[in-house]
Amino acid sequence: MMLEVKNLVKEFGGLVANGDISFALRQGEILGLIGPNGAGKSTLFNCIAGYYKPTGGEILFEGKDITGWSPHQVTREGIARTFQGIKIMPNLTVEENVMIGAFCRTGDRQVAQKEARGILDLMGLTGEAEAFPTGLPIAAQKRIELARAIATKPRLLMLDEMAAGLNPLETKEIIQILQKIKEEKKLTLFLTEHVMEFIMTVSERVIVMAAGKKITEGPPVEVARQEKVIEAYLGERYAKGR
Amino acid sequence: MVRLRQLLIDIFSFRDRPRFERIGFLIFILIVLIFPWMVTSAYGRAVMIKFLLFALFGLGWNLIGGYGGQVDLGQAKNVGFGAYATALMIVWWKVPFWITVIPGIVIAAAESFVVAYPMFRLKGHYFAIATLCVALVWKELFIFWDWTGGARGVELPIRSGVDFVYMQFNSPIYYHYFILFLFLMQFFFVNWFRKSKLGYEVQAVRDNEDAAASLGINVYRTKVINYTIAGGLGALGGSFMAVYYLYIDPDAVMPLDLSILIAMTVMVGGAGSIWGPIIGAAILIPLDMYLGAWLGAQKRLGIDFMIYAMIMMVIAAKEPKGIWGIIERVRKKRTR
Numbered sequence: 001m002m003l004e005v006k007n008l009v010k011e012f013g014g015l016v017a018n019g020d021i022s023f024a025l026r027q028g029e030i031l032g033l034i035g036p037n038g039a040g041k042s043t044l045f046n047c048i049a050g051y052y053k054p055t056g057g058e059i060l061f062e063g064k065d066i067t068g069w070s071p072h073q074v075t076r077e078g079i080a081r082t083f084q085g086i087k088i089m090p091n092l093t094v095e096e097n098v099m100i101g102a103f104c105r106t107g108d109r110q111v112a113q114k115e116a117r118g119i120l121d122l123m124g125l126t127g128e129a130e131a132f133p134t135g136l137p138i139a140a141q142k143r144i145e146l147a148r149a150i151a152t153k154p155r156l157l158m159l160d161e162m163a164a165g166l167n168p169l170e171t172k173e174i175i176q177i178l179q180k181i182k183e184e185k186k187l188t189l190f191l192t193e194h195v196m197e198f199i200m201t202v203s204e205r206v207i208v209m210a211a212g213k214k215i216t217e218g219p220p221v222e223v224a225r226q227e228k229v230i231e232a233y234l235g236e237r238y239a240k241g242r
Numbered sequence: 243m244v245r246l247r248q249l250l251i252d253i254f255s256f257r258d259r260p261r262f263e264r265i266g267f268l269i270f271i272l273i274v275l276i277f278p279w280m281v282t283s284a285y286g287r288a289v290m291i292k293f294l295l296f297a298l299f300g301l302g303w304n305l306i307g308g309y310g311g312q313v314d315l316g317q318a319k320n321v322g323f324g325a326y327a328t329a330l331m332i333v334w335w336k337v338p339f340w341i342t343v344i345p346g347i348v349i350a351a352a353e354s355f356v357v358a359y360p361m362f363r364l365k366g367h368y369f370a371i372a373t374l375c376v377a378l379v380w381k382e383l384f385i386f387w388d389w390t391g392g393a394r395g396v397e398l399p400i401r402s403g404v405d406f407v408y409m410q411f412n413s414p415i416y417y418h419y420f421i422l423f424l425f426l427m428q429f430f431f432v433n434w435f436r437k438s439k440l441g442y443e444v445q446a447v448r449d450n451e452d453a454a455a456s457l458g459i460n461v462y463r464t465k466v467i468n469y470t471i472a473g474g475l476g477a478l479g480g481s482f483m484a485v486y487y488l489y490i491d492p493d494a495v496m497p498l499d500l501s502i503l504i505a506m507t508v509m510v511g512g513a514g515s516i517w518g519p520i521i522g523a524a525i526l527i528p529l530d531m532y533l534g535a536w537l538g539a540q541k542r543l544g545i546d547f548m549i550y551a552m553i554m555m556v557i558a559a560k561e562p563k564g565i566w567g568i569i570e571r572v573r574k575k576r577t578r
Contacts, residue, residue, distance in 0.1 A: 051452070070455070070460070072459055075458040076458045081456050083453070087452050089446050090450075091448070092446070099442060101457045103439050103442060103458075104457055104458035104459075107439045108439075109252075109437060
């Protein structure tokens, strides 16, 4: 197993953001995580990536217990992530942003620069290498975040709302890029998403969360038909009245 | 061999910078090299030496305050450590100057390392206030202690003629090239630093701590190491002050004014740019020394402070990247 989450609990004061979540992620799989606003998707992400310390439960990465590790330790172990709101280094060029990622595995600037250029090429960002990221459109900034995460040479890549703020064409482009790098870098992908079309076309399996609990999991087509999923998204009355 | 070659290139090369910057730097070097032969007045030469000294201080501060983005208002304590290490070792044991430099740097770096751990629990303004307090505590301790000479300070034994062992000279020309040498050493160190892995990590942490952590950077440790190095660099200028002024006391080498002036030099010039400290010192130091002297002679004491403060406020409010920020913006507009 690539990633195993066992009975994960995260509480903020009295609020249970994640209550007893368990799931597993196989090598090479694309797993989607969906759920309405406030379901606890980002909390779960942040617990795995080390940004929150779980209140209870276990997180195993390739059999190793990484529960409560710091974000940088998690990254060095082989899990990279992108952020929901874009978190980019505004005073560094696009290439330097990606180089910072590459520095995770090397101390040599030449090596880091070469790797950064290779990844930028893969992302179709070569033309923007010398530019500063804040001047670029959202779609390009998302790609920079993705490039940067890949530069850390992860085996598991976690994408938090990759398609948020993108138009349908840009979404399609990022899906193509994702599929390309997944093959090339032999990645396992774990993604949360609001945009249903994105997650339903990309994922092989999805987990549905609502109000801090996992309510179901399975192939996207099956899950979308389940009553409790529709209920979670559209409310009980809509589901009953159909 | 390949590694050594690469290291030398990283130290001395500015190939990654635009051409006009490299030409500007060459012109600057030429001017400072011939300066003592062009300007013969003692006051003019003293202003130049003070300019180079503060450019040197600024370079060190730029690591933590510019590249690191952590506003440190206590650099004077490190200047003090350097100055006292040199002065006391010369007075007590007659140690040659160049050997006293090393313990000065080591003491300043070690102290910085120790205090950095609790201080980096704080962020932003709170961190700035903490650095200021630590520096003030050290100053009071140096006044209070007897072994440091207390408030009376330390007087260095005067040597006659030109003495390269204790770096005491009877002509400011020697001091000019002496401080120029120290300045260039630090300058090339910073040139290497900004291109090193640590240099990039430090800037990543400044720009976005969450993103930096997600890329495998230990944010806390990076800040501590950066603060330690910046502390060590501060001591070098302190050692120079001891042999240049030949008399030091806590009010001269570790006052609050000095900490603030060092920070201001870089902020006015352009924090996070290798040219920033030089530009800032080139403006603030002559302004301070000429305007202050001229207004003082007119019995208009205090007006220079007002002008000074005005420049700071305008820069802080209108151009947080300092004068270098303005230059870069103008250039970008022209190329567009």
